[in-house]
Each structure stands twice: as C-alpha cells, then as structure tokens.
Amino acid sequence: MTTVAAKPENKARKKVRVRNVLIAIVILLVVLIDLYPLFFMYSASFKTNNEFVTNPAYAFNQSLHWQNYVDSWTRGNMGVFFTNSLLNTSVSLVFITLFSLTISFALIKMEWKGRKFFSQYFAFGIMVPVATTLIPLFVIYNNSGLYNTRLGLILVYIASAISFSVYLLSGYMRALPDEILEASVIDGCNIYTMMWHIVAPLMKNALITVVVIQFFFKWNDLLYSMTLISSSSLKTMQTGLLYFSDEFGSKNWGAIFASVSISVTPMLLMYLLLNKMVIEGMTAGAIKG
Numbered sequence: 001m002t003t004v005a006a007k008p009e010n011k012a013r014k015k016v017r018v019r020n021v022l023i024a025i026v027i028l029l030v031v032l033i034d035l036y037p038l039f040f041m042y043s044a045s046f047k048t049n050n051e052f053v054t055n056p057a058y059a060f061n062q063s064l065h066w067q068n069y070v071d072s073w074t075r076g077n078m079g080v081f082f083t084n085s086l087l088n089t090s091v092s093l094v095f096i097t098l099f100s101l102t103i104s105f106a107l108i109k110m111e112w113k114g115r116k117f118f119s120q121y122f123a124f125g126i127m128v129p130v131a132t133t134l135i136p137l138f139v140i141y142n143n144s145g146l147y148n149t150r151l152g153l154i155l156v157y158i159a160s161a162i163s164f165s166v167y168l169l170s171g172y173m174r175a176l177p178d179e180i181l182e183a184s185v186i187d188g189c190n191i192y193t194m195m196w197h198i199v200a201p202l203m204k205n206a207l208i209t210v211v212v213i214q215f216f217f218k219w220n221d222l223l224y225s226m227t228l229i230s231s232s233s234l235k236t237m238q239t240g241l242l243y244f245s246d247e248f249g250s251k252n253w254g255a256i257f258a259s260v261s262i263s264v265t266p267m268l269l270m271y272l273l274l275n276k277m278v279i280e281g282m283t284a285g286a287i288k289g
Contacts, residue, residue: 038264038268040057040058041257041260041261041264042261043060043061044057044253044254044257045068045069045254045257045258045260045261046061046063046064046065046066046068046254046258047061047062047065047068047253047254047257048062048063048065048254049252049253049254052253052254065254068252068254068255068257068258069258069261069262071252071255071258072255072256072258072259072262073262075255076240076244076255076259077232077235077240078237078240078244078259078262080232080233080235080240081235081236081237081239081240081241082237082262082263084150084234084235084236084237085219085236085237085238086266087150088150088153088154088157088218088236089157089215089218089219091154092154092157092158092161092214092218093211093214093215093218095158096157096158096161096162096165096210096214097165097207097210097211099158099162099165100161100162100165100166100168100169100210101169101195101199101200101203101207102195103122103162103166104166104169104170104173105173105195105199107119107122107166107170107173108170108173108174109173109176109178109181119170122162122163122166122167123163123167124163125162125163125164126163126164126167130160130223130224131223133160134223134224134227137156137224137227137228138227138228141228146228147228147230148228148229148230148231148234149234150234152228153224153225153228153229153234153236156224156228157218157221157224160224161214161217161218164213165210165214168206168209168210168213169203169206169207169210172203172206173203176199176202176203180198180202181194181198181199184198204277205277205278208274208277208278209277209278211274212270212271212274212278213278215267215270216267219237219263219266219267220238220267221236221238222238222239222242225238225239226238226239226242237262237263238263240259241259241260241263244256244259
C-alpha cells in the first residue's frame with residue numbers, strides 16, 4: 001500500500017519540477033530578449049568604425065574605444081544637450097510634484113464648492129492628445145516671446161504633467177485614512193503643517209512614483225522640444241540625437257551609439273534605484289477607492 005501511494009506522489013513531484021523548469025526557461029528567454037538590446041547598444045558604443053565595417057553586428061568588441069564617448073560629449077555637443085535636459089527635467093519635476101500633491105489633497109480631502117468640476121477638469125486633461133496642442137502653443141509662444149526659451153519649455157513640461165500626476169496621487173490620497181488627518185487637527189496642526197509633516201511623508205512612495213514616471217516622459221520628450229526650441233544651445237537630448245547624424249556625420253556609428261547610451265543611462269539608473277518604491281506607489285492607491 002505504501003509503494004502504491006508513493007507512485008502518485010512521485011509523479012506529482014515530477015510534474016511540478018517539469019513545470020518549474022519550463023517556467024524558468026520561459027522567464028530566462030524573456031529576460032534575454034529584454035536585455036539583449038541594451039547589451040548591443042552599450043557594446044556598439046565601444047566599437048570603432050572599422051569593426052562595424054569588417055565584423056558582423058553581433059560580434060563582440062575587439063577593444064573598448066572610449067573615444068566614441070569623448071567625441072559624442074564634445075564634438076557632438078551631447079554635453080550641452082545633456083545639461084539642458086537635466087536642468088529642464090529637474091526644475092519641472094520640483095513643480096510637478098509640488099502642484100500635484102497640493103491639488104490632489106485639495107480635491108480629495110477638502111470640502112469646497114467646485115471640487116467635482118475641477119476633478120473632472122483634471123481628468124479630462126489626460127485625454128487631450130499632445131499633438132493637438134502643438135500649433136496653439138507655437139502661436140501663443142511666438143506672440144508672447146516664450147518661443148525658443150528655457151522657461152517656455154519648462155512651463156509646458158509642468159502643465160502637460162499635472163493632470164496625470166493628480167490622477168495618480170488621487171488614488172493614493174483616497175486610501176489615506178481620514179482619522180490620521182483628524183487626529184493631527186486635534187493635536188493643533190494647521191493645514192500647512194498637516195500637508196508637509198504628515199501627508200507628504202506618508203505619500204513618499206506615491207510621490208517617488210510620480211517623479212520617476214514624469215522623469216521618463218520629460219527626459220524622452222521630442223515633440224515639445226522640437227516644436228518650441230530652435231537654438232542649438234537650448235536643445236535637449238532627444239532633439240540632439242535627432243540631428244546628431246547631420247552635425248557629426250552619419251557614418252560614425254560608434255559615436256551615435258555612445259550618444260544613445262548617454263541618453264538611456266540616467267533612466268536605467270533611476271529605475272534600478274527606485275523601482276521598489278515605484279511598485280509600492282503604483283499598488284498603494286489601488287487598495288481603496
């Protein structure tokens with residue numbers, strides 16, 4: 001009886017092992033498919049022009065040609081473009097985070113006339129296609145003197161991000177217990193103290209989620225920067241990459257891949273460092289409401 005009973009258990013264990021092995025193989029294949037483009041990009045950024053001509057595209061590097069990055073940063077003006085993108089994105093993120101936090105708090109936790117109207121107003125803003133705003137913005141900026149200015153681009157970055165950021169933070173704000181805010185009021189906190197010493201720390205993960213997502217959007221922006229900026233000294237990374245082959249030479253593939261690597265690396269580092277908080281922030285608002 002013991003032998004007969006053991007056979008079904010052994011078969012079940014074998015099935016579980018086979019299933020686990022198959023799942024592991026599928027996961028490994030997906031990871032390799034995802035990582036190979038990054039590996040190819042960084043590998044190609046260290047190749048010389050001769051290697052692109054004489055060797056297959058998938059061949060490993062014969063050496064690490066760091067001159068590609070030097071040429072990209074200096075002769076290709078990627079240093080200027082990188083600085084512009086970093087400055088524009090950083091300043092925008094500060095105001096995006098500040099405005100979206102205070103607006104979501106006012107819409108969810110405060111009682112005032114017109115609250116439902118403005119909630120629908122910000123929700124409607126998510127549905128407006130970016131392409132439909134380009135021509136009106138160009139006309140307004142050209143008439144107001146904001147065209148081809150850093151301030152004009154930063155203002156567009158902030159305005160275009162508010163609706164989605166408010167929507168994202170509102171979900172987490174609904175899950176924030178009202179009892180915590182009521183207790184702070186009983187303890188003598190005014191609305192400003194409540195906001196910065198209670199609400200903001202409790203929403204840390206959600207705020208970091210907004211920062212990371214909006215960093216990706218603004219760092220990768222091409223439409224706004226290409227439409228509203230014409231001066232080479234104010235171009236961002238993406239517009240710089242767009243015109244890089246014209247300014248540097250379309251056959252210098254090593255420098256081109258080096259420029260793309262410089263553009264991609266900040267996003268990879270930010271997500272690798274903050275991905276845990278991003279996941280927690282994305283799921284926290286789904287608990288309630």
